[in-house]
Structure formats: structure tokens, C-alpha cells
Amino acid sequence: MRKEGPAMGMDLDRFAALASAYGGDVSRWPPADREVAAALMARDPGATAELLAIESELDGVLDAWRTPPAGAALREAILAAAPARRAAAAWRTWVWRTGLGAGLVAAGAAGLMAGVVVSGAVAPAGEADVIAAAVTGYEGLDLDSTGLEGV
Numbered sequence: 001m002r003k004e005g006p007a008m009g010m011d012l013d014r015f016a017a018l019a020s021a022y023g024g025d026v027s028r029w030p031p032a033d034r035e036v037a038a039a040l041m042a043r044d045p046g047a048t049a050e051l052l053a054i055e056s057e058l059d060g061v062l063d064a065w066r067t068p069p070a071g072a073a074l075r076e077a078i079l080a081a082a083p084a085r086r087a088a089a090a091w092r093t094w095v096w097r098t099g100l101g102a103g104l105v106a107a108g109a110a111g112l113m114a115g116v117v118v119s120g121a122v123a124p125a126g127e128a129d130v131i132a133a134a135v136t137g138y139e140g141l142d143l144d145s146t147g148l149e150g151v
Contacts, residue, residue, distance in 0.1 A: 002052055009036065009039065009040065010033070010036045010037060010039070010040045011040075012040070012044070012047055012051075013022060013046075015037060015048060015051060016051050018033055018037065018056065019051045019054075019055045023056070023057050023058070024051075024052040024053065024054070024055035024056030024057070024058070025059065026038070026041075026052070033138045041072050096131065
């Protein structure tokens with residue numbers, strides 16, 4: 001069995017098989033075979049050019065071919081064979097929509113209640129307490145001069 005590669009070269013049969021498989025443009029061939037093919041094209045330009053010309057003509061025909069559009073009969077047959085869409089039960093839709101709305105209302109109410117509870121626990125009770133909490137960092141401030149002593 002004969003091995004082919006850069007050291008062994010390439011014969012016309014292998015060149016023809018590669019041209020048939022990958023086309024008339026050698027740049028589309030596997031990288032390992034391009035260099036060996038170039039050496040054969042330099043040795044026998046007439047035979048290799050003829051093989052590449054035949055395959056290039058086929059490449060041109062294949063590149064120009066376009067898929068024809070599907071006809072109306074085929075479209076109708078595909079749609080007829082497709083499974084029918086299942087209609088959702090009306091009660092499921094109603095439960096989903098009302099459940100979603102009820103859930104949003106419950107979440108809003110829970111958030112409101114949590115805000116009321118937390119704000120009552122952290123907010124000072126009176127106006128004087130608010131001012132006193134705000135000015136605790138100031139030394140020498142006299143609360144009597146503000147007029148809020150009796151409040």
C-alpha cells in the first residue's frame with residue numbers, strides 16, 4: 001500500500017478524486033493536500049488544468065442553482081398536517097389572571113404594613129424629639145432659644 005503525502009507526491013488519480021470531492025478551486029481543498037497538488041500542477045499543468053476546468057464548470061452550475069419556492073399546495077399540506085393548537089380552558093385563564101392580580105395586591109399590602117410598622121419603630125414621637133435627634137452632635141446648642149422647650 002502506497003502512502004501519499006508531501007514526501008511521496010500526488011498522482012493524477014488522487015488529484016482527480018480531490019477535484020471531484022472539493023471542486024475546481026484548490027483553495028477549498030484540505031490544507032494538507034494543497035501544497036502537494038500545487039507541486040503536481042507545476043509538473044503536469046495540462047492534465048491538472050483540464051481536471052480543474054471540468055470541476056469548476058460543475059461548481060459554477062451548483063453555485064447558480066437556487067431552491068424553487070414552495071407552491072401553495074405544499075404550504076397547505078404542511079399546515080394541514082401540523083397539530084392543531086389547543087385552546088386554553090377559560091377557567092384556567094380566569095384563575096391565572098385573578099391569581100396574579102390577587103398576588104400583586106397582597107404583596108403591595110404586605111409592603112405597606114411593613115413600612116408602617118418599621119417607620120413607627122424608628123421615627124421619633126414628637127417634634128422636639130426630632131430636633132433633639134438631629135442636633136445631638138452639636139455641643140453648646142441651647143434648646144431654650146428655639147422656643148420648643150414646652151412642646
